[in-house]
Amino acid sequence: MRKAWLAPVLIVVSIVLQLTVLNGLRLPGGGVPDLVLVVVAALAVADGPMAGAIIGFAAGLCLDLAPPGSLLIGQYALVFCLAGWGAGRLSRAVGRSPLRSVVLMAIVVAAAEVLSSALGLVLEPAQVTTAEVRVVLPATIGYDLVLCPFMLYLVMLAGTVLAEGLAAGAAAVGIRGVPARREGAQRRQHRPHQPHLAHAAGRTGDGWVGGGGDRHHGTRPSARTRVRFRPANGVAGSASGLRHSAGSLPHATPSLRLAGRRRGDGAIGNYVGSGSASRGGGPGRHPGMLTGASSRQFRPRGGQAGGSATAQYTVRRAPSGPGRGQTPIKFGGHRGDGALGRALGSGSLAPPRRPAPATPRLRTGTGRSALTTRGSAPRAVPKVQFRSAARPVARRPAAVPRFRHNSRLRLHGTTSGLVSGGVLGQSTFRAGRQRAGAPRLRFATGRRGSGPPGRGMLGGSGRSPLRGPSLRIGKQPRFGYGRRSLLSFLTGRRVGGSWLARKRVGSRSGTWLIGKRTGGLR
Amino acid sequence: MRDTRRTRLVLVVLLVVALALIALDYSDGSNSVLRAVRNAAGTVFGGAEHASGSVARFVSGGSASASQVKSLQEQVVKLRAELSGAQLSKSDLKQLRKLLLVAGAAQYRVLAASVIAVGTGYQQTVTIDVGSSNGVTPEETVLNGEGLVGQVTSVTATTATVLLADSPSEVVGAAVAPSGQLGSVTGPGATASGNGLMRLEMLSSSAVLKPGDELVTSASVHDRPFVPGVPIGVITKLLNVNGALTEAADVRPFVNYTALGIVGVVIVPPRHNPRFSALPPLPHPAPTVTVTVTARAGTAGAGSSATPKPGG
Numbered sequence: 001m002r003k004a005w006l007a008p009v010l011i012v013v014s015i016v017l018q019l020t021v022l023n024g025l026r027l028p029g030g031g032v033p034d035l036v037l038v039v040v041a042a043l044a045v046a047d048g049p050m051a052g053a054i055i056g057f058a059a060g061l062c063l064d065l066a067p068p069g070s071l072l073i074g075q076y077a078l079v080f081c082l083a084g085w086g087a088g089r090l091s092r093a094v095g096r097s098p099l100r101s102v103v104l105m106a107i108v109v110a111a112a113e114v115l116s117s118a119l120g121l122v123l124e125p126a127q128v129t130t131a132e133v134r135v136v137l138p139a140t141i142g143y144d145l146v147l148c149p150f151m152l153y154l155v156m157l158a159g160t161v162l163a164e165g166l167a168a169g170a171a172a173v174g175i176r177g178v179p180a181r182r183e184g185a186q187r188r189q190h191r192p193h194q195p196h197l198a199h200a201a202g203r204t205g206d207g208w209v210g211g212g213g214d215r216h217h218g219t220r221p222s223a224r225t226r227v228r229f230r231p232a233n234g235v236a237g238s239a240s241g242l243r244h245s246a247g248s249l250p251h252a253t254p255s256l257r258l259a260g261r262r263r264g265d266g267a268i269g270n271y272v273g274s275g276s277a278s279r280g281g282g283p284g285r286h287p288g289m290l291t292g293a294s295s296r297q298f299r300p301r302g303g304q305a306g307g308s309a310t311a312q313y314t315v316r317r318a319p320s321g322p323g324r325g326q327t328p329i330k331f332g333g334h335r336g337d338g339a340l341g342r343a344l345g346s347g348s349l350a351p352p353r354r355p356a357p358a359t360p361r362l363r364t365g366t367g368r369s370a371l372t373t374r375g376s377a378p379r380a381v382p383k384v385q386f387r388s389a390a391r392p393v394a395r396r397p398a399a400v401p402r403f404r405h406n407s408r409l410r411l412h413g414t415t416s417g418l419v420s421g422g423v424l425g426q427s428t429f430r431a432g433r434q435r436a437g438a439p440r441l442r443f444a445t446g447r448r449g450s451g452p453p454g455r456g457m458l459g460g461s462g463r464s465p466l467r468g469p470s471l472r473i474g475k476q477p478r479f480g481y482g483r484r485s486l487l488s489f490l491t492g493r494r495v496g497g498s499w500l501a502r503k504r505v506g507s508r509s510g511t512w513l514i515g516k517r518t519g520g521l522r
Numbered sequence: 523m524r525d526t527r528r529t530r531l532v533l534v535v536l537l538v539v540a541l542a543l544i545a546l547d548y549s550d551g552s553n554s555v556l557r558a559v560r561n562a563a564g565t566v567f568g569g570a571e572h573a574s575g576s577v578a579r580f581v582s583g584g585s586a587s588a589s590q591v592k593s594l595q596e597q598v599v600k601l602r603a604e605l606s607g608a609q610l611s612k613s614d615l616k617q618l619r620k621l622l623l624v625a626g627a628a629q630y631r632v633l634a635a636s637v638i639a640v641g642t643g644y645q646q647t648v649t650i651d652v653g654s655s656n657g658v659t660p661e662e663t664v665l666n667g668e669g670l671v672g673q674v675t676s677v678t679a680t681t682a683t684v685l686l687a688d689s690p691s692e693v694v695g696a697a698v699a700p701s702g703q704l705g706s707v708t709g710p711g712a713t714a715s716g717n718g719l720m721r722l723e724m725l726s727s728s729a730v731l732k733p734g735d736e737l738v739t740s741a742s743v744h745d746r747p748f749v750p751g752v753p754i755g756v757i758t759k760l761l762n763v764n765g766a767l768t769e770a771a772d773v774r775p776f777v778n779y780t781a782l783g784i785v786g787v788v789i790v791p792p793r794h795n796p797r798f799s800a801l802p803p804l805p806h807p808a809p810t811v812t813v814t815v816t817a818r819a820g821t822a823g824a825g826s827s828a829t830p831k832p833g834g
Contacts, residue, residue, distance in 0.1 A: 015567070019649070020574045023640030026780045030712055034642065050529040057536040061543075065563030067571065067649040067681050068641040073556055074543030076642075081536045085529070120644050123548065126691035128644040132711035136644065 006158055007043050007051070011059045014039040019066055031139030033147045036063055037112055040080050041087040041105045041148070042155040049088030056084025070127065075119055083112035098152075105148045110141045561678055568681035572651055575638035617784035620667020625786060628751045628796035632665070632786030633658065638681070644712060646689035648672075648782060653680040661747040663739075663788040669753035669776035670694065670739055671785050682787070687754070688718075688779040696722060696754055699736040699798050703729040707737065707754055707773055720755060720773040727768050733757050734811075736801050737773060749788050751796035776802075 018035045025032050040059050044052025060080030064073045087108040094100040117137050120128035547556055618634055625632040633652055641647035652658050654677045664671040664684045672686040687694055688709040696707045704725045710718030722737065735757045741750035755775040763770055 016570045019639035053533045066567035067564045068639050068647040070645045070647045072544045072547040074540040078540035085533045129690050136712045
């Protein structure tokens with residue numbers, strides 16, 4: 001919190017400086033900067049409309065009363081009060097951009113000077129003449145505008161230094177350009193390296209989770225930051241929880257899809273290695289990166305209905321590659337076999353149409369998918385090898401997918417390297433409101449008939465390649481479809497869970513359901 | 523925004539208060555409450571300005587680099603020896619000397635003061651560092667070594683506010699130097715150069731003016747607000763206003779109103795009208811205007827390019 005005495009001290013100092021030093025200056029043009037007005041505007045930009053109005057009124061009144069003042073008492077109070085309120089109000093409207101704040105300040109200051117001159121012309125015609133205004137007003141406004149950015153910076157710096165200490169203040173001002181305004185603003189501020197969850201795309205069942213690349217999935221967020229999810233906000237491969245270098249940032253937006261449209265669908269898949277491979281730099285930085293596939297680019301094909309269980313990935317060569325056709329590799333899952341971390345898809349892998357010998361390829365594994373339910377065709381286990389890769393991707397350590405409290409998923413050194421890490425670490429979900437209880441994010445239930453109704457897991461898949469359904473016995477959803485309804489209340493039984501589930505899934509998105517529960521997303 | 527209503531309420535209340543203050547001050551300038559408030563604020567801010575002014579003077583006075591204790595001690599001894607008057611800087615001393623010359627010539631008893639604050643915006647006012655505790659009362663004449671500065675309008679214990687003769691609201695009765703014809707001088711207000719031309723309007727329609735005539739203040743009733751004989755300025759240009767009954771002229775003031783340092787408050791007016799004795803001595807021999815550049819003859823030639831003829 002900004003120190004309360006900052007504004008009075010600044011105002012008094014600026015008034016004394018204005019009266020003793022600035023007004024005595026002989027500057028070209030005939031005017032002198034109105035330091036008090038600029039300080040009022042800067043404080044208002046920093047503190048908001050109410051504080052701005054009060055500060056402006058007080059500063060103006062002091063300026064009216066301070067000894068050489070010969071105008072009517074209240075003139076400057078009126079003008080500065082309006083200026084402070086206006087600056088504070090507009091600063092909330094324009095956001096936190098430094099440039100816009102300065103422009104806004106300039107507008108407000110110029111308007112206040114004009115208003116002050118007009119008021120003087122009306123109220124004190126003997127002291128203020130039109131010729132004087134014509135000479136003094138432009139020069140004064142000009143000097144004010146010169147002063148604006150410096151005073152804004154100074155006020156911000158002072159506030160930040162007082163609030164956070166010298167080093168933090170300097171860092172905040174120096175790095176971010178605009179230091180923190182207030183704590184509330186800080187909290188509202190966008191933090192790029194935190195997972196956010198916000199409204200998904202408009203479709204039912206879409207929920208995108210993306211985390212920043214610089215964040216380990218296990219890192220617990222600070223207590224005062226709320227977990228928010230934002231659509232398409234992440235960095236490719238961020239779900240793996242490993243740090244990225246700047247060079248490996250993706251072109252495409254990763255989407256970590258939770259839940260599918262249909263129950264029992266969906267997986268948490270992230271586009272491992274998407275985009276970054278096309279740069280060709282730094283092979284092996286990321287466990288999921290397509291090593292050496294510099295001419296390749298994974299392009300997510302948008303969201304398929306039903307979430308990423310049926311997500312298709314198309315591996316394309318760069319258009320510049322001579323003599324190479326497109327090699328679409330589709331990872332299609334079928335309904336019901338979504339999996340945690342099926343990054344490159346565990347479903348049927350469409351073979352490349354025309355495999356080029358020198359081109360890195362995905363080799364489909366032959367193992368039978370653990371999550372195959374139909375048993376009709378052998379599903380591919382994601383096992384990706386590239387010929388040009390120095391070592392198998394699968395050997396690389398993978399991040400631990402942690403989507404559940406007390407997850408039994410463990411890191412196996414030799415497990416599939418494409419298992420995506422969990423950006424939804426349990427600690428992430430325990431922040432904020434859900435701190436007390438276990439994270440219960442259920443986007444979809446299990447399939448009907450596969451267990452007690454209303455069971456679900458993150459990602460919505462009824463099945464995981466790594467865990468059988470039996471492991472989830474005993475879990476009851478805390479919210480979602482198995483919630484006690486009026487019907488169940490009346491009948492005393494948990495009636496209607498699945499029916500309600502169908503109803504709700506049909507009309508509400510999983511994100512909405514989360515938001516309804518957590519109260520944070522609307 | 524959660525607090526919009528409250529913010530608006532506060533804003534409206536503050537605006538109403540400000541408007542009420544303006545109305546109160548406008549209708550009754552001598553309201554006792556407002557005056558008390560103004561005095562209190564004047565005391566507080568005057569003290570701050572005092573301190574600021576003394577700091578500024580100390581800094582501008584060229585204090586030594588205070589790195590060594592020994593030199594500081596020597597300075598203390600020196601300063602003690604020289605007493606307070608020696609703290610004046612050289613320019614201050616020059617101004618003070620000129621002021622005393624003028625005051626001595628016109629038999630004023632003046633109280634020296636220095637300007638510590640200047641009014642904001644369009645206010646042609648300054649604050650000086652003497653007040654009622656020094657015997658200053660409102661409506662006293664303020665001058666410096668060049669000429670008329672203004673009049674005291676309000677006084678606190680330690681400060682006084684001076685309305686400059688520069689202000690358009692100030693009307694000064696003036697007498698033209700050789701003839702003694704009467705007129706009034708009005709200030710130009712703030713101008714780009716900071717040193718604009720005043721406007722002289724004669725009272726009598728038969729007055730004859732010529733450029734180069736000098737003006738002094740004429741006597742006011744009970745010598746308030748202006749004591750007689752304070753130099754004002756010199757006529758630079760005659761204005762022929764169509765339809766005007768009396769003559770008007772532009773007057774260049776002697777005083778630079780943007781560079782005021784040491785001023786004097788006339789606390790005891792002269793017993794006799796000093797007439798024109800305080801005017802700066804005329805250059806001898808009398809100047810004859812020789813116009814050297816014809817293009818500038820109208821503007822600059824009359825005022826400043828008057829060169830004395832050698833041996834004339």
